Amino acid sequence: MTEGSTVPPLDRSQCRFGKWLDTYGMSRHGAQPVFQTIELLHQQVHTLAVELLELQARGRNLEALAMLRELHGLRDALLEQLKTLVQETDHRHIRETGLG
Numbered sequence: 001m002t003e004g005s006t007v008p009p010l011d012r013s014q015c016r017f018g019k020w021l022d023t024y025g026m027s028r029h030g031a032q033p034v035f036q037t038i039e040l041l042h043q044q045v046h047t048l049a050v051e052l053l054e055l056q057a058r059g060r061n062l063e064a065l066a067m068l069r070e071l072h073g074l075r076d077a078l079l080e081q082l083k084t085l086v087q088e089t090d091h092r093h094i095r096e097t098g099l100g
Contacts, residue, residue, distance in 0.1 A: 007053065012046040034084050041078040048074060 009015040013022055021039060029035040048071050055064040 008049075010046060010050050010053070012043050015046075018042065018046075029085060029089070032085065032088060034081055034088060038078065038081045038085060041074055041081060045071065045074045045078065 012018045
């Protein structure tokens with residue numbers, strides 16, 4: 001971390017997205033298989049973030065930088081799953097309301 005920067009919440013249930021997952025997300029989308037995939041990816045992001053910060057704290061910056069590619073891959077996978085969730089939700093809404 002750079003001087004003056006703050007570490008985001010490392011506990012998956014304490015970040016804004018984690019709070020959404022545990023409340024509104026779970027109540028509205030918890031039964032959808034894609035939601036469970038999103039939860040898993042979210043946990044993996046947080047686990048990897050902890051590892052990266054530990055490496056950085058031990059001065060192993062090159063190792064941490066090398067692992068950023070993995071973090072970016074998890075981010076991309078999470079975003080793709082979120083897009084799928086939105087699409088599934090839109091399709092379900094259309095079916096339920098008869099707007100399709």
